[in-house]
Amino acid sequence: MTLQSKLDAFKADFEAGKPPYNVPYSVIETMHRATAELIASGAAQRALKAGDMLPEFSLSDPDGKIVSSTDLLAHGPLVISFYRGVWCPYCNMELQALQEALPQFQALGASLVAISPQNPVNSRKSVRQNNLSFPILSDPHNDVAAHFGLRFEMQDYLIDLYKSLKNDLPAFNGDPSWTLPMPARYVVGQDGVILYAEVNPDYTRRPEPEDMLPALKIAAGRSAV
Template identity: 40%
Template sequence: MREQYNEYIAKFKEKTPQEMQDKMGKAITELENSEDGKGLRVGDKAPDFTLPDATGKEVKLSDILDKGPVILTFYRGGWCPYCNMELRAYQQLMEDIKAAGAELVAVSPQTPDASLSTKEKNELDYFVLSDEGNKVADEFKLVYKLPPYLVDIYKEKGLDLEKANDSDSWTLPVSATYIIQQDGTIAYEYTKADYKDRVEPSEVIEKLKAL
């Protein structure tokens, strides 16, 4: 996944005006220096939640935990190329995740319809849930508000988050990945303000196997 990221970032830098790159970098730095989006930590109890999957079926975290540990990943949306690369990387490792007795749950603020598009586009064979309004992400302390200048950039690039999330709040979850044990305790977390900085899915699975 990291190689794919590096290739995409290189192409992005080639075709994106420096002023726009500077503003996007500024937004990341501001988020890193704020108190927003820091996330829950190892040893914290993961809040239980019930969210609809891509077909509208209600899925409850505790019901999944009854069967084994859970890898829980929060992503920004199907419009985010880094998210799609990450989601596809996890799909390639689903046999390893199942062999470890675990399930994978991916959560974004998208509507179920938008989540269905993400699931179908990336051919995902795991839980893809819709957290409209970022209510669950907020319980995990991951939510932040995009600064106005970044909202302008997103609109300029044709990213219609208001439609994808059915919300005009322009809030997103920080990209975060957790391993949650069956008792609800967070055994591993990787949370970064920079959406380009994500843990390799293979590393998460190694952590899972070591539990």
């Protein structure tokens, strides 16, 4: 079963109001409105693409260790996944799929990191809940996401919805700004050039981990030269 088919099945149950979700349709309508507006804004088209240079970053893992893109690229190509947080079921399913694909990435000499705005406590929860063995990094205020062109400000009506659902992003993130990153996936060669980029303003859509293998094979070939 592909990652997207799992996401589609979850979405169908959630939007049908099946237990344990039982959400009113007005909630679904608001989420659809927010997604449609983000798509229409063209934000995804302005994000970094294949051929662009990676913005260097240094972020903390849940234990406070600083992980830098420079150090990671010194050892081989890099896969980066930007996700919204442990509160997002779509993100958790994506992280699990990336964990399953990790041996394929490692066989090509690549490292994998995931980046979210959540604080270290919730990053530890991401690791524990999804049985992850790759670094989860905290991006305070979505600053690194902004350098990639991924950060967006949530509209007031969406903030009100999140509050009504007890989804307190300022508490999750330790940041009062109510911003999120668009989910995104990147493959970066050791020279810092982005070889693969997938950005989707619809948070229910995620690329398959296998979609990155062609770019990783190219990167591995360049690294061997």
